[in-house]
Amino acid sequence: MTGTPRGMRLHIGIFGRRNVGKSSLLNAFTRQRVSLVSDQAGTTTDPVEKPMELLPLGPVVFIDTAGIDDVGALGEMRVARTRQVLDRTDLGLVVAVGDAWGDFEEGLVGELVARKVPVVAVFNQVDRVDPPAALLEGLARRGIPSVRTAAVTGEGMADLREVLLRAAPPEAFETPTILGDLVPPGDLAVLVVPIDKEAPKGRLILPQVQTIRDLLDHDAAALVVKERELQAMLQGLRRPPRLVVTDSQAFLKVAADTPPEVPMTSFSILFARLKGDLATFVEGAMAVDDLRPGDRVLVAEACAHHPIGEDIGRVKIPRWLERYVGGNLAFTHVQGHDFPEDLSPYRLVIHCGACTQNRREVLNRVLGCRRQGVPMTNYGLVIAFSLGIFDRALSPFPGALEVWQDRRRGRGD
Template sequence: MTLNDTTRGNRLHIGLFGRRNAGKSSLINALTGQSVATVSAVPGTTTDPVYKAMELHGVGPVVFIDTAGFDDEGELGQLRVEKTEQAARETDIALLLFSGLDMAEELKWLAIFRRQKTPVILVVSCTDEREAAGEALAKAVEAATGVCPLQVSAVKKQGLEELRQELIRVLPEDYEQPSITGDLCQAGDLVLLVMPQDIQAPKGRLILPQVQTLRELLDKGCQALCCTTDRLQDTLARLKEPPQLIITDSQAFKEVYPLKPQGTLLTSFSVLFAAFKGDMDCFLAGAEKLLQLKESAHILIAEACTHKPLQEDIGRVKLPRLLRKKIGDGLQIDIVSGKDFPEDLSGFDIIIHCGACMFNRKLVLSRVKACREQGVPMTNYGLAIAALLGILSRVALPDGRKYAKM
């Protein structure tokens, strides 16, 4: 990605849901003005979710998610429905397509979206084909749901502007992306980023949390200075005044903390992402719980990246090593990556999540909700590492938060 791109994780996710052949892919193509999704009269054309990022006038950077029909059948069909369910968890606004008078499935999904407080726009699709039948279906949908659906034809490009207006109308109020660095720095502040360029950072590139933070600092009017861990001492010595804030990779907390000038705040990329992508209160409480775990505990590490495990990988090697060192060798540690996340969390004593820069906030919050409902604590890499190193109370948290022993 370039510094100009909005990463997928920071875009409004608009998911399209409906039966096979409801016209989901055709509607995405009509909305984006491009042929991004395969359309055919054969039911079950779309299998895995398809993502299409674009700039939607009046809404901003969005990503449309085309999904497999939720009425898919058979063993493979069931797997596709599971992927559609996953897509629903990251959907900020759902477009629910009604394509027939038997609407039991659609009503079931409407109830799911309403339960997870996802705004839903009801759409009667292919109205050009049905003409009068489209009217009748719209009336039936209104009678069953209490909401008047939009009537849309992807082929004739009718109803698209009304749909865009409706998307603007239902935009979640709290959708405004929170800031990454919050009140920890302001325009004119010097911020030092400590970024160890180890094997995890792909050659020639910076990892996403670093890029996103750097971009925000530039937008804020801060002066951003970067160095690797081994250059930190030298970099600080060259400065006339200490920086307002040091943001380090959590893995380097131990080396950076003793070098931090007095009065300079210290935090890490993934501590910042705990608030940006997740729920800081939940993650702080989770970090506290982590310190109370016994050696017999069962821990789940969830990493959003699906890259092949690397030698000194944080989620697979460094964090488990630190956990075992601080809590005990007997710890049972499982690791999941990407969108995989168990529905049943009851066997785990804690979930430790990565910064989730690749995910949108909605998806992380759906995991937080699942943990809360099942009474399993959850924290993230940065807070977990700070807690295990005993420096959590000295790490700066955004937006006036203080770590208070809970």
């Protein structure tokens, strides 16, 4: 159950003032003690994440936040964390008690609505105090469903479940596909996975595993090879594969060894489409041409997947880019949920494949970049671009290819 990658779960954020019973509610709903409950205000310092199966929706993760109204130095840090949670929330619960629904709750609703995230109002502690009917009616008129709960008695848990399922965005019920639409049932994709000193011992990394699983889910097949065996394997096949997918590190060799009529791309470009917006990232990669020595570049990595050796985000991409630009660039690296709100110092943002992140978090970053006029791209696209094999790497995606060819014509290249 906890095996579903976190990035593929619907993220349900729990917001509200301190002591309304957010943590108790999560405990009662999941019937496990995952969150710290206390009658001292502001006990939960870090957001606590609790994965569970919410049938028929499937895997979800609840995020229990500290009260966003916390004050003081520590409080400020908590508020910043809560904002990060807002950015990765697919469905928001705003918890309140009795008639205490005011500017603060409306502010949260506003933040969620601005992100186009469905909101549910939860009135907890109904064993003590009931919300006024007029308040519930007012919310309902604005399309905000509400539910009455008492975490201490378990009252309202079934209703909460119902309302969550009804409020969940439609796409939560669709299984996103990594490449199932590119490889028809019964057909074959060849996946090129270099096994070098950077590969983790005894296993494959998450994007590779998810890609294999996606092919199986779509009744297609995967042939997994290292880059050295690729050419011989392709020659041994009776018909060419529908698609070749490579780790970006082996891009040039795989491009050379794959017949030109076979579409080819990288894992990280597949993830650019799955987790972000491919067209935006194509334009972002083209902004590499506008970089000048001394410019600042932000590199965002969702996790640390390369335990040893030359890391793709810290060493290889900087090296390729500096070679391309012909001088030094100033790189800033951020990890996990950290992402600066002020992007104005940067001339380019480069994101990893984000396989451990949900799409909404990446799309919020895309929106932030767009609002501030900073181009954003991802690892696979920037690598393909700086290696000069953009056409090839975009060949499976006609829409993205068109964006690239249009812009290139527009610039007169």
